[in-house]
Amino acid sequence: MTALDRRQVLKRGAAMAAGAVAARSAGPGDASAAQTPGRVVTRGRLTQSVSRWCYAKIPLPEFCRDVAAMGLTAIDLLEPEDWPVVREHGLVCSMGYGGGGTIEDGLNWQGDRTAFGVEVVAAVNSPRVKLLYDAYHMQIMEGDVIRTIRQHHAHIAHYHTGGVPGRHELDDTQELQWAAVCRAIVDTGFTGYLAHEFVPTRDPLTSLRDAVALCDV
Secondary structure, X not given: XXXXXXXXXXXXXXXXXXXXXXXXXXXXXXXXXXHOOXXXXXXXXXXXXXXXXXXXXXXXXXXXXXXXXXXXXXXXXXXXXXXHHHHHXXXXXXXXOOOOOOXXXXXXXXXXXXXXHHHHHHHHOOOOOOEEEEHHHHHHHOOOHHHHHHHHHHHEEXXXXXXXXOOEOOOOOOOOOHHHHHHHHHHOOOOOEEEEOOOOOOOHHHHHHHHHHHHOO
């Protein structure tokens, strides 16, 4: 073997060793992200969704592809005619919407305090009747979000996000510490959906990706 051949073999061996060290040092999240380009969800302890109306300008089939690529499994607040479209992309409708009428006509029961909603749900005493806890509204109306989640999680079936003030991106301009809120939700053993329901002010998909990453606790 010539000196040139030996140098080439050594270079290749060093490169292979470096690659093996990098692979061993990467955690499960790193490996998942590397295997799936564009994927944002790496931990997946909190199942995330996204509300369709906030991204209505993006055609639904295109939006489904983008959402699935991020690692989300569902889209929230879809009309019945949209359900087959999301199924074609391996997604589900995490909350339906429509069927005629308006919120005022009774499609959406509302309460202005969590304790009142919990009292109603407890009185009905059915696993089919639980609360949608919209953290954006409840931060404005009563605050104390994390304590409320910990105290009343058994009566909550679904969560919505939204930056306060303005119902915009979940970033450092907002009142709520979303990573802490999401850890509190996870710690209760919650297995439902947390759906993003904020109106992006920047590139919409970039804002969504950032929110998904922030809440992937």
